[in-house]
Amino acid sequence: MKHQLQKLIIQALEQLKRNDQLPKDLEADVQIDRTRDSGHGDYASNIALTLGKAAKTNPRELAARIVAALPADENVKKTEIAGPGFINFFLTPDASYTVIKSVHKEGGEFGRSDLGKNRRVLVEFVSANPTGPLHVGHGRGAAFGAALSNLLAAAGFSVHREYYVNDAGRQMNILAASVWLRYLELCGEAVDFPSNGYKGDYVFDIAATVHRDHSEKFRCAPTMIFNGLPPDATPDGLGDKEAHIDGVIDRAQEILGNTGFRVMLDTALDAILDDIKRDLTEFGVEYDEWFSERSLAKSGAVLDAVTSLRNAGHTYDKGGNLWFASSKFGDEKDRVLVRENGVPTYFAADIAYHLNKIRRGYDQIIDIWGADHHGYVARLKASLQALNFDPSTLEILLVQFAILYRGAERVQMSTRSGQFVTLRQLRGEVGKDAARFFYVMRKCEQHMDFDLELAKSESSDNPVYYIQYAHARVCSVLRQLNEKSLNYDQRQGLDNLASLTEQHELDIITSLSKYPEIVESGARNHEPHQIAHYLRDLANDFHTYYNAHQFIVENDALRNARLSLILAVRQVIRNGLTILGVSAPESM
RNA sequence: GCCCCGGUAGCUCAGUUGGAUAGAGCGCACCCCUCCUAAGGGUGAGGCCGAAGGUUCAAAUCCUUUCCGGGGCACCA
Structure with a gap:
């Protein structure tokens, strides 16, 4: 209906131009709005107000001319000029x-539109590290991403839903080491568990799987691991938890060798990824593709990305690190691509991933990230710009955390202790439907209070x-x-x-x-x-x-x-x- | 220090990309079932749209400044 009225006005304007009542070169963006008040009819246009100045006439008079030039239409009962120069349209009952x-x-197709004209859109969302179960923060990203994908599909876009699996990198190594230490405990060894290790119960379950499948094959004395390592952080502020856990990882790789370490890592990855997939499926969230970060490194894509930036002349060496001059492209400072030990940063992999997305030929790429990643937006866009891609094809939407309330009381969550509220727990408490709905009641970038009691109430x-x-x-x-x-x-x-x-x-x-x-x-x-x-x-x-x-x-x-x-x-x-x-x- | 988000009714929030008299739910005060689910509905009170300037026919909406909340970042994935 809106489009139809738009056409009528455009025809009227053309008519006026032909009669020299309007300048020939006048460009008009015809806006049709629904009226707020039924006394103003069904639809209204402000066209006479916006063109008043360019046409050098007062808006009401211009409106009168437009109305006079308006072609008849069976759906329009009458038009009125109101207020400062609005044209109000009243529809016939039949039209309604x-x-x-x-x-x-x-039926189910009602409401679909061809706004998207079948353009291909890639929506990447959730992409939580497979180092533990999804928590309620991921839940909002999942609900929002899935709803947005469905909405875009309903609006005529061809949507590809994707999850980026961070199956490489330091966090995975920490997880593997954590599994191993829990495994050693199951073997009967006494272990000082690192403060920076993964402490969730699920780590024990994974360790038990390793123990069941491999018995005591990976057992060793804890002194072999911990002797000579940088001390772990203590409550009084001494020690360094990062150096300590890195030391543990190095020892794990030495003692277990590549294959043994890989057993820890892959057992953990399989178990957790399976769990995440099941969780999302039960939440009604489906993906077209699970994209592996590891596959990027394996195919050489990460090094290719780094090389491309280097060849384009946007990198330099400093302090042994290879830097990307992202500040030339709007980032607040330059970023490291490859550390002195030769390991590319997470950022380098991310650049490679997005180059991959672009090369797959999508018209639009949407990333849905947790708001805590907002510092990455500028640098990632900078990298695309440095490689001569239009950064506007990439749209990054940030999703704020939801704060859970039980009535008036805030529900405390803490990742550190491993005692966080998981998405699964939330679903168990309020159900899938309420969770999905509550998560998308607010704009994504807005903070949100999620009241568990309200979500459960049958009223x-x-x-x-x-x-x-x-x-x-x-x-x-x-x-x-x-x-x-x-x-x-x-x-x-x-x-x-x-x-x-x-x-x-x-x-x-x-x-x-x-x-x-x-x-x-x-x-x-x-x-x-x-x-x-x-x-x-x-x-x-x-x-x-x-x-x-x-x-x-x-x-x-x-x-x-x-x-x-x-x-x-x-x-x-x-x-x-x-x-x-x-x-x-x-x-x- | 820098960045992001928010400030609209007592509370939680909408506000159709700048339109006509600023809306809804909850809460509050009254009221409505011999009737398809009262798991519902109706009426009413309640507002300087955080503040000050600016842009224009028109500002809650756009720009600048400022105040108050919330979150994030400072070679870590």
């Missing part, structure tokens, strides 16, 4: 009813419940219909939409017609929360209607018309919830 027919005809205070209940209620009405030995006659319903004249009904029809616009604007702005808020409003419209009117009435035509309307509501709720990854139950 069309949306119900569209919903019935298009109208809880928006998930409220929306799902509206869906279930429609289903319930249909069951009632059957109990009264009546059937829904779609044909008759859609032929009698004109009998829907109650204000509640007209309000719902307006809401339904907004859905495609919400999908577009949500996709354009990367804001799935728009869908969440929209569904809340639609559910509210429905419950209000339900309370005010009977649907199962004597009059066949009216009854079927009303049923057509509420079935359309059910369909749109279902479509919206599907994008958010929330189920639409038939009964509750």
